[in-house]
Amino acid sequence: MTVNWPSQNDLLNWLDTDLNNWGRWGKDDQKGTLNYLSNEKTLQALRLVSDGVAVSCARPVEFKASADVPRPPQHFMVSAGDTYRKGETGDRQVAMDFFGMIFHGHTVTHIDSLAHFFWNGQTYNGRPSSVVTTAEGATEFDVMAASGGIVTKGVLIDAPLLRGVDYIERGDGVGLADIEAAERVSGVKVEQGDVLLLRTGQLGRRKTTGPIDVAVGGSSGPSPEILPLIHERGIAVVGSDTGNDVAPNPYERFSNPVHQVGIVGMGLWILDNAWLDDLAVACKERDQWEFMISILPLKLPAVTGSPVNPMAIF
Numbered sequence: 001m002t003v004n005w006p007s008q009n010d011l012l013n014w015l016d017t018d019l020n021n022w023g024r025w026g027k028d029d030q031k032g033t034l035n036y037l038s039n040e041k042t043l044q045a046l047r048l049v050s051d052g053v054a055v056s057c058a059r060p061v062e063f064k065a066s067a068d069v070p071r072p073p074q075h076f077m078v079s080a081g082d083t084y085r086k087g088e089t090g091d092r093q094v095a096m097d098f099f100g101m102i103f104h105g106h107t108v109t110h111i112d113s114l115a116h117f118f119w120n121g122q123t124y125n126g127r128p129s130s131v132v133t134t135a136e137g138a139t140e141f142d143v144m145a146a147s148g149g150i151v152t153k154g155v156l157i158d159a160p161l162l163r164g165v166d167y168i169e170r171g172d173g174v175g176l177a178d179i180e181a182a183e184r185v186s187g188v189k190v191e192q193g194d195v196l197l198l199r200t201g202q203l204g205r206r207k208t209t210g211p212i213d214v215a216v217g218g219s220s221g222p223s224p225e226i227l228p229l230i231h232e233r234g235i236a237v238v239g240s241d242t243g244n245d246v247a248p249n250p251y252e253r254f255s256n257p258v259h260q261v262g263i264v265g266m267g268l269w270i271l272d273n274a275w276l277d278d279l280a281v282a283c284k285e286r287d288q289w290e291f292m293i294s295i296l297p298l299k300l301p302a303v304t305g306s307p308v309n310p311m312a313i314f
Contacts, residue, residue: 003173003223008251011224015119015265019231022126022265030145032114032124032267036236037152041193045153045292049313055282057293057310058109059203059275061101066211073101073108103307104272106214106243111297112263112270115141115304117256119264137302146269146297146306150237154195154293154312157182158280167201170212173223173246174198186289192234195293198222199276203241219247224257231266237295238262239271239310271295271310279312286314 006014014020025035063075078096103110115138118129123141131140159178160167162185168174178198183189190196200220206212221242230238238244238258245256254260262268283289292313297306 003171003246004175004225005223005250006225006227008253011251011254011257011261014227014231015261019227019261020265021231021267022124024267027125029125029267030114030141032145033234033236033269034146034150036193036234037150038193041152045151048153048288048290049292051314053282053314055279055312055314057197057274057276057279057312058308059107059273061108061307063099066107067213068106068206068211071102073099073103075099101307103305106219107273108307109271109273109275109309110305110307111143111146111237111239111295112259112272112305113138113141113143113145113303114263114267114269116270117259117263119260122264124264124267132304138304139302142302142304143297143300143306146295147299149297150195150269150293150295152193152195152236152293153191153290154197155182155188155190155290156197156199156276156279156283158199158276158283158289160199160201161280161284167205168220170202170218170220171246171248172220173225174200174221174240175223175225176229179226179229182289186287188289190229190233190235193236194233195237195239195271195295196230196235197271197274197276197279197293198238198240199280200241201277203273203275204277214243214247219243219245221246222258224254224261227258227261227266230262230268235268237269237271239274241274241276243272244270271308274310282312282314288314
């Protein structure tokens with residue numbers, strides 16, 4: 001199976017009109033598709049919990065450079081124990097760390113806020129891209145819009161399992177046929193307010209292939225053909241075990257169609273580089289492909305997203 005590419009004109013129409021959510025929740029809206037979350041959705045998710053098992057959907061952060069991490073997270077010790085000499089200091093002995101990171105990219109598990117992408121000098125809801133400044137960061141659409149947390153129903157589409165392969169090839173995508181097959185085989189239904197997770201197996205395969213530069217080796221991810229379904233169903237968050245755009249793609253104007261149409265046009269929140277292999281095992285063991293999911297971004301004012309450790313709970 002190969003990815004089905006909508007035409008560039010389709011994408012432009014989706015962005016400008018067909019899938020556009022500008023003004024849908026008011027001219028001052030900062031939340032976009034998080035407006036689909038509700039107390040009722042949280043209660044629905046809680047009813048899916050039966051044994052209390054929690055599965056992390058985050059990849060451990062690595063503090064080293066590689067082909068897909070040209071600017072790695074940084075970590076150093078402000079104080080540590082190896083410098084302690086008995087009798088030379090007081091009784092307060094403490095270790096303290098510094099760490100900093102560029103979390104956008106292809107390895108750190110993170111969620112994108114609506115300040116992450118622009119189109120023709122505009123953000124989501126038609127605001128000028130200048131609301132995100134070099135000096136002050138995201139003065140609008142920062143990750144604080146998700147500071148109440150995302151606690152709702154999650155649905156996993158395990159595309160390799162459905163296709164009978166170990167992983168989805170780079171350059172191929174998870175498409176409508178995969179979602180339709182998952183709903184047909186498992187009986188699960190992707191609904192309004194859900195977190196839709198699309199497993200390709202790519203992030204787990206990194207252990208075998210080693211780091212690969214996406215600009216050279218390509219990437220799997222969600223096919224842009226699923227954007228109308230995401231809009232129609234009212235999905236709150238979409239994520240995968242990739243950077244969430246298939247590469248290479250055939251478009252002249254769209255480098256990252258899922259991000260560009262999704263974030264700017266639809267106000268869609270996107271979870272990048274989720275670790276879904278352990279979740280896939282847990283779902284297969286139970287033959288249960290829906291679960292409660294909790295995604296809790298850090299409260300980072302003026303920041304265009306946040307590292308996260310999403311937890312799926314059964």
